[in-house]
Amino acid sequence: xxxxxxxxxxxxxxxxxxxxxxxxxxxxxxxxxxxxxxxxxxxxxxxxxxxxxxxxxxxxxxxxxxxxxxxxxxxxxxxxxxxxxxxxxxxxxxxxxxxxxxxxxxxxxxxxxxxxxxxxxxxxxxxxxxxxxxxxxxxxxxxxxxxxxxxxxxxxxxxxxxxxxxxxxxxx
Numbered sequence: 001x002x003x004x005x006x007x008x009x010x011x012x013x014x015x016x017x018x019x020x021x022x023x024x025x026x027x028x029x030x031x032x033x034x035x036x037x038x039x040x041x042x043x044x045x046x047x048x049x050x051x052x053x054x055x056x057x058x059x060x061x062x063x064x065x066x067x068x069x070x071x072x073x074x075x076x077x078x079x080x081x082x083x084x085x086x087x088x089x090x091x092x093x094x095x096x097x098x099x100x101x102x103x104x105x106x107x108x109x110x111x112x113x114x115x116x117x118x119x120x121x122x123x124x125x126x127x128x129x130x131x132x133x134x135x136x137x138x139x140x141x142x143x144x145x146x147x148x149x150x151x152x153x154x155x156x157x158x159x160x161x162x163x164x165x166x167x168x169x170x171x172x
Contacts, residue, residue, distance in 0.1 A: 004061040006030040006051030011137055012067045015156035019164060026061070030054035032068060037121040041087060044070030048091040048163075049098060056093055063167070066091045067156055069136075071108065071116055084113035086122065086141050090159035092167060099172075101162020103155040106145045 001023040005016045008029040017025045031054065032038075032047035047068035056064025067090045073082035088103035108116065115125045123136040130144060140152020166172040 001062045002026070002060065003063045003065060004028045004055035004058055005065045005067065006032075006055035007067060009137055011140065011152050012156060014153045015067065016065050016160055018153065018157045019160040023063075026059070028055045028058045030058065032066075034068070037116065038068055038070030040070065040072050041089070044068045044072070044087055044089045045091070045100060048089040048100070049093075052091040052093045052098065056095055062094065064093050064095075065160060065163070067159065069122070071113075071122060072105075084108045084116060086145075088155060088159050090156065090163040092160070092163040094167065097166060099163040099166040101159050101165065103157075103159035103162075104142065104150060106142060 003016060003020055003023045003025045005013050005025060005027055008027050013025060013027045030051055033050040034043050034047035038044040038047050048066040051066025051068065052064040055066060069088045072085050072087045074085055076083045086106040086108055090101050092099045112125055112129060116122060122141060126135045126141050126144060127133060139148060142155040143151045
């Protein structure tokens with residue numbers, strides 16, 4: 001099986017390779033069609049679906065996979081307003097069907113969430129706070145928030161695995 005992942009990011013390619021150990025995975029840089037910092041689940045899912053479709057259309061592939069990270073606001077539960085979370089979504093398409101799946105969701109610390117609300121993008125904010133360079137191509141915010149127990153690759157692998165479910169199970 002030949003799969004195209006709609007990104008040049010090596011973390012995203014590794015996530016797809018780990019979720020599909022019996023496939024050949026190619027990285028294809030495509031546009032997400034959404035903002036650099038997707039806000040909300042709808043925009044994040046839209047970016048993942050766009051990437052999956054564009055990756056599939058880029059060559060002779062059996063499946064296209066799109067992965068998109070974003071931020072989403074959810075009620076804090078204590079009546080003080082919304083908290084901001086890191087969300088990650090994946091989409092898989094064969095040209096007819098589209099499977100969607102989410103990875104883990106992480107509460108953003110206030111000092112990071114405040115900067116995102118002010119218009120900054122998560123990756124550069126994380127690099128600034130941690131003193132790192134290009135965290136998105138390494139352990140990711142997920143790795144930083146969990147002390148390395150869940151890396152960005154593992155988090156995205158779970159999203160891809162969930163999105164592949166309709167292609168792997170006869171229950172759909």
